[in-house]
Amino acid sequence: MASSSSTVNYRIRVYQDSDYQSVRDLYVSGVRQHFSRVCCYVLKQPVIQASVVVSLCLLLVLSRSLLLSLCMLALLLVLGRLFLKSLWNLLINQNLRSDLLDIGASYSKQPGARFWVAQWDDAVIGTVGAAPSDNSSTDLELKRLNVHQEYRGRGIAKDLCHTVHEFARLSGFTGIVLGTSVIQTEAQQLYRKLGYRLVGTTLVPHAFAKLINYTIYKYRYQLTTSPLLWQTEE
Known part of the structure; x- marks a missing residue:
């Protein structure tokens, strides 16, 4: 999938092992900026x-x-x-020690899961992952959506989300779920614009997080698809 804006030409492709350190570095820098x-x-x-x-x-x-x-x-x-x-x-x-420790095993080798990067020239400037939800066999979970700070506001995050949407449709999922924190207001605005609706909230399971009411917002996007292809394939 190729996309472009007035200042940045980029393409979205499936994760490769050579992207490993770039993906982890982008995650760390993105979280630290918050x-x-x-x-x-x-x-x-x-x-x-x-x-x-x-x-x-x-x-x-x-x-x-x-x-x-x-x-x-x-x-x-x-x-x-x-x-x-x-x-x-x-x-x-x-x-970094969970799904990002072995990205290939967490996504590329798991049925119904996939990880993508947005690439500009030789640089990874965005990421997104998708894996079957732990709470519903018919929902796909959108994870690790991140765009480098210098490239935000150009529609890259939206294109990454659409990539997950298309994958979910082709894989036969009926919905896409995700969680985002109370401080990530821009991400919440993006999800609402794309058609996600708020379905619940939960507190981060840590004593201090509960003390300050640090909340995770849960969103869901409804799809109309056929039965799960990745589960029915033999």
């Missing part, structure tokens, strides 16, 4: 704001100095940011 947004989200949560106010009051009582209290509060915020960054890096490492 970190500042995560920090802003955390600071806006009522429980965190209340904790900051209480901490400042306690520091004022103990030190009896506004300047010293503000400095100590700033130190606490820096430590909190470091703690949050360690959790974010833990998430990255967990995913």
Whole structure:
């Protein structure tokens, strides 16, 4: 599949083993770019704001100095940011050890699964994966949608999604499901424009994530297809 925009000519093709490091590097850079947004989200949560106010009051009582209290509060915020960054890096490492550890085995060698990259010249500038959903034998799960920051806003993500849609139709799935976090507002807008509808939400299963109400939004796209071809082939 070849696509183009006014400034970028690219093609979408099936993943090859030679893409391995490029795919992993693109994933890491993409997730790390969300970190500042995560920090802003955390600071806006009522429980965190209340904790900051209480901490400042306690520091004022103990030190009896506004300047010293503000400095100590700033130190606490820096430590909190470091703690949050360690959790974010833990998430990255967990995913690098899951389906992205052996992309070929996770997608190319699994029935009903596939992984694609968007390529411009010799560079991988986008990725998307698809695998049968764990919750429904008739749904395909869209995963690892990512576009390099310099190439966003050119319709590449939409083309990658359409690639998954076509694969799902040809494979006989009846729907496509995905999950995206509360901070990924642009991704949510894209999915809604493509016809996905919100079907549920869930909290990330981590104590701190539950404390700050870090939510995963679940979307589904309805397809009309024939019975699953990849399951019926002998």
